[in-house]
Amino acid sequence: MRTQIPLFNRFRQNTLACNSIHLYMDMLWFGILTGSTMSFLSIYAARIGASAFQIGMINGAQAIVNLIVALPAGHYLSKRPVNRTAFLSALLQRIFYGFLIFVPMIFSKPQQMLAILIITFIMWIPGTAQAISFNALFADSVPATNRGHVAGIRNAVLSITTIVSTLICGQLLTYVVFPLNYQIVFGIGFLGAAMSTMHIWFVKPAFKEEHAHEMIQIDEDKKVSVLHSLLRFDVLQGKFGRIILLLFTFHFVQYLGIAIFPIYQVNIIHISDFVISVGTSIFYIVMFLVSIRLEFITRRFGYRKVLAFGMGVLGFFPAFLAMSNGPALYFIANIFGGMGWGFVGGTIYNYLLESAPRGGRAGFLSWYNLVFNAGILLGSFGGPLIGQLSNLHIALWIVAVGRIAAGIALFYFG
Numbered sequence: 001m002r003t004q005i006p007l008f009n010r011f012r013q014n015t016l017a018c019n020s021i022h023l024y025m026d027m028l029w030f031g032i033l034t035g036s037t038m039s040f041l042s043i044y045a046a047r048i049g050a051s052a053f054q055i056g057m058i059n060g061a062q063a064i065v066n067l068i069v070a071l072p073a074g075h076y077l078s079k080r081p082v083n084r085t086a087f088l089s090a091l092l093q094r095i096f097y098g099f100l101i102f103v104p105m106i107f108s109k110p111q112q113m114l115a116i117l118i119i120t121f122i123m124w125i126p127g128t129a130q131a132i133s134f135n136a137l138f139a140d141s142v143p144a145t146n147r148g149h150v151a152g153i154r155n156a157v158l159s160i161t162t163i164v165s166t167l168i169c170g171q172l173l174t175y176v177v178f179p180l181n182y183q184i185v186f187g188i189g190f191l192g193a194a195m196s197t198m199h200i201w202f203v204k205p206a207f208k209e210e211h212a213h214e215m216i217q218i219d220e221d222k223k224v225s226v227l228h229s230l231l232r233f234d235v236l237q238g239k240f241g242r243i244i245l246l247l248f249t250f251h252f253v254q255y256l257g258i259a260i261f262p263i264y265q266v267n268i269i270h271i272s273d274f275v276i277s278v279g280t281s282i283f284y285i286v287m288f289l290v291s292i293r294l295e296f297i298t299r300r301f302g303y304r305k306v307l308a309f310g311m312g313v314l315g316f317f318p319a320f321l322a323m324s325n326g327p328a329l330y331f332i333a334n335i336f337g338g339m340g341w342g343f344v345g346g347t348i349y350n351y352l353l354e355s356a357p358r359g360g361r362a363g364f365l366s367w368y369n370l371v372f373n374a375g376i377l378l379g380s381f382g383g384p385l386i387g388q389l390s391n392l393h394i395a396l397w398i399v400a401v402g403r404i405a406a407g408i409a410l411f412y413f414g
Contacts, residue, residue: 015206019141020150022199027154029196031161036169037097037189039162039280042259043273044182045116046266048109052384052392056259058120060380063373065124082140086133087201092126094193100186104179140205152291159288163281165192170277181273243355244367246410247348250311251375253402256383257318260399264321264392265330275327282331283338290342297343303351304414310343312407315400322396351414 045055096119103115142150169188173181265271271279298306313336320333352368387395 015204016142016146019203019206020146020153022202023138023141023150024153024157026196026199026203027157028161029192029194029199031158032165032192033094033097033189033196034158034192035162035165035280035284036185036192037100039166040169040173040182040185040273040276041100041116042262043266043276044179045113046262047178048112050113052259052263052387053381054113054117055262056380056384057117059255059258060377061117061120062124062127063376063380065121066128066373067370067377069125069128081205082133082136083201083203083205086130086137086203087197089126089130089133090197090200093123093130094190094197096123097186097193098190101183101190104183134200137200137203137205140207141203143207155291156288159284159291163284163288166277166280166284170274170281173273173277240355243414244371246406246414247352247368248371248375249409250403250406251372252379252382253399253406254314255376255379256386256402257396257399258383259380260383260387260392260395261318261321263387264396268392269325269330271327271330275330278327279330279334283334283341286335286338287342287345290339291346294342294346298347298350303347303354305411306343307347307351308407308411308414310340310347310407311410312340312404314340314344315403315407316340317400318396318403319400322393322400355414 042055042058045058099119100116103112103119107115165188169185172184175181176184265276294306301309316336317333317340320329320336324330324333383395383399386398
């Protein structure tokens with residue numbers, strides 16, 4: 001027995017090291033996807049004449065599919081091997097990034113936008129399953145004591161590779177003729193998606209037994225996981241209902257501008273793809289700098305105050321974008337955007353876990369998933385509607401005021 005315990009510990013350490021390497025490589029290649037296709041697809045749509053509503057549909061597709069598919073997908077996937085499910089769902093989703101390469105070659109400009117929308121909707125069906133199964137795989141493949149460390153390195157790797165790939169794609173878009181330049185960028189994104197998927201295959205759920213007791217503790221009364229939880233109206237009573245409403249309001253105003261930004265950048269202030277790539281890189285650099293100091297900041301001020309501050313800072317992105325007529329203020333807008341999202345992205349889920357009661361946590365998180373997707377959906381279509389009823393410049397200021405107001409509201413009432 002004395003010799004078996006060190007051998008067992010060595011096996012655990014080797015398995016964790018192997019899983020960690022593949023999880024880092026997964027995020028490295030996903031950063032290449034993020035800095036290429038995911039960063040420039042909406043810009044391409046704007047350059048081929050897509051309307052704000054069509055761009056909003058690109059962003060709203062995920063929410064529409066998630067609202068329809070998430071609960072049955074979660075129930076179905078709970079009975080399947082999590083590692084195989086995560087790999088197959090990622091494979092089925094990410095193969096559609098390859099189809100985007102051929103869209104400019106096969107279709108006319110009006111037909112291209114329809115093709116992009118069809119591809120986007122179809123890919124988010126397995127994409128919803130992939131998001132659910134990968135979260136479970138991550139929990140099963142890394143012990144609880146190591147998750148913060150692994151997640152932190154993954155976020156750092158994502159930021160660095162996104163910055164580098166965005167700058168490279170900006171150069172390609174500047175010096176290669178249209179639309180071949182975007183086809184190359186989409187090809188780089190597909191390579192990143194394929195390699196990221198390959199590394200998911202090698203991640204093994206070796207710590208599933210340690211994770212099992214955590215899932216029971218999520219909801220001790222009903223002993224179900226978040227995936228199995230039905231919406232519980234009792235968690236909406238009192239403070240938690242107010243928090244849900246505040247977070248819905250934030251996600252609504254957050255996505256209110258998502259469809260407007262590419263149209264404004266391309267058609268109103270006529271920013272080049274290179275400038276957009278530099279601005280996007282600035283965004284991720286600032287977000288990375290914030291994230292490496294976030295643990296110290298949250299310990300000092302708490303998740304609620306930091307999250308509220310981040311929400312308010314995000315309002316300065318559309319404000320400076322509305323004032324810009326060239327690169328300078330556009331770059332400043334991205335500084336505020338990266339700073340705000342660095343605070344928001346790193347605290348919102350922890351704020352949820354901190355705010356939810358232990359016995360009602362699963363129901364609370366289910367409600368958050370609902371309002372998150374509802375906010376994406378309504379915001380993605382609400383922004384273009386505001387822009388159509390007034391103009392895009394006024395719409396940007398409405399988004400700015402809404403984001404700042406959402407931050408102030410969470411600070412005082414969250």
